[in-house]
Amino acid sequence: MLLLQLFAQENELIRQEIGLVILLAIAALVAIIIRRLRFPYTVALVLVGLALSFVPNFLPFEVSSEVILAILVPPLLFEATLHIKWKNLRDDFGIIMILAVGGTLIGTFIVGEIVTWVLDVPLIAALAFGALISATDPVAVISFFRSLGVSKRLSILVEGESLFNDGAAIVIFNLMIGLAVAGTDSFSFSGTILEFLRVSLGGVGVGLIFGYVVSYIILKNVDDHLIETTTTVALAFGSYVIAEEFHVSGILAVVAAGLMVGNIGTQNTSPTTRLTLDNFWEFSAFVVNSLVFLLIGLEIQISEMQPYLIPIIVAVGAVLLSRALIIYSFTAVHKRFTAPARHIPIPFRHVMYWGGLRGAISLALALTLTGSVFGNAISKELRVMTFGVVLFTLLVQGTTIEKLIQRLHLAEKPAQRTLQQRLQANIYAKRAGLHELDRLHDDDILFPEIWQAMSNIYEEEIHDAKKALGDHLLNYPELEQDMFLQAREDVLKAERAALSIAARQGFISDELLHELSKEADNRLAALEIIRRARTLNEEHSDS
């Protein structure tokens, strides 16, 4: 690259800095272009990275697995967990953990067995590949979920599984590497399970402890948004590093810490801090995601893949087959043991299957495969197979998932609904502004004439916004039912929350709480059925 050659004589640090600046500039450029197209940003970055990989020595630094795992992955996981509310996660926590842990274990064995059987790769090496390729990375999928307004539950299922299976995949991968180094004679089933539990639970423990300290001590007592945000940065990286120092899962430590801060820490902070945290972590995740997907493209050498076409096809087939078996069988078994309200609808299962993209974690683990463990030839084959699978899932699954979501009628947000929500949000925000104005007036902080003038303007704006909403509903009368369904869902949730409070205060027994909560859950599930039936009929229905 010409620009880099100009700086070739500069010292190493400056060269790396320039490399980073160029990557960020490319990412920003891709983001600007992609805004006008309906194409996943992350996939576009991979394609640009692939194109740039033909430029000799484009990257002025080596992309190691340590760089990805210790520097790029923690902020991504931390940001993702910050937005996952425990009350949403709790209802599906069982199936999420079964998919994340059980699914990763079974996926490791299915893929490993197929790779060994078809490609004659040694079993331990094939199992290591099976583990590293089991970590799902739904960034590209989640961005579609948000833009299409897919149900919160589906987002939680996909995102939750991914967060926890990252940790499980790394632990199983490391166990396989350990086994390859020490020899299979040293293998003990109970020892392996115990080690798995030690590393996993140890990681979660470290994350919870540091998350607790930050949430209850710092975020609760320090009222400075800059210090509080800085603390969360230290927590995201610190929990990873400390967990790894104790030889427990750094990834799970970050996940646990993020969940703690997102659910408890942010309750203890001021609105200013919450806003700063949101903005800071949104920006960080954007930057890091951009770098990760550009690097994925840059690391994959298309020319290297040609001689390994058959192994790549076998790997892709094995990954798709194991994913199908895991998703469809686990959710079917889950259906047998849960109440109807908690069943995972069939369309959700299709999206969970096809949305199981692979990304940064698989790539990072593949980069650790060197000749010293499995020999040069096998290591290279597994690395290229990983690149092939990552590329396939991003380019094929990542670009078709939107169509699938639409075909399954899971997209709930056409343009008129977005506008309706915008108009409602406008009224809601202005009402809040008016209340604050009244509070300032009641506290004698505001000069009466200024209060009156500002109040008048607010009233006018609220009147205009209500008229705009009324006109919009006149043009799109079907939105009235949306409004009803949303309001009904909100009040049912409020009823359910009130039952919990009543039980805590001793008005009702735990048994009655359980029974009434189940009824409320069934009502919410029924509402979801009505909503879905309505979406299906929408293009045709009425009366």
Place this chain on the structure above:
Amino acid sequence: MKSIVCATRGGEGSRAAQMAAIREARQTGKPLIFLYVTDTSSAGQVDELLLPALRAELNWMGRTLLQVAKQRAEAAGLLAHVEILEGRVEEEIGRFLQKADADLLILGAPRGTTANVFGDDAVEIFAQSIMADTGIEVKVMHPEAAAAE
């Protein structure tokens, strides 16, 4: 006196149908009845255990929709009656028209296509079958009518 029945389910053409029914009732002085049918089969195949909750929620929705329709009539200076039934939409509407001694049924239909809750049939086909079976006039209103008012 003969009555006017407006069947509603809160879809795209509901407001148009309700406004047309109110207008008709005011002009003719006939009693106006808004009708909603709780039809669990409209939600497709549903787990048996969820049926009571589904029935209850559809009923809740129906009561709300009928209240909205009644308020619209009151705003136009008219006292309307509401009726909520349970069963298959097409059967219940046909039965109710006889019971209410109606001479006009008003239905809403969406923009464009009209295949709808009555299965694969179109609203117009349903309207024609009602007219053929009962001799009662059926009007089908589209949302464009309400928006134009």
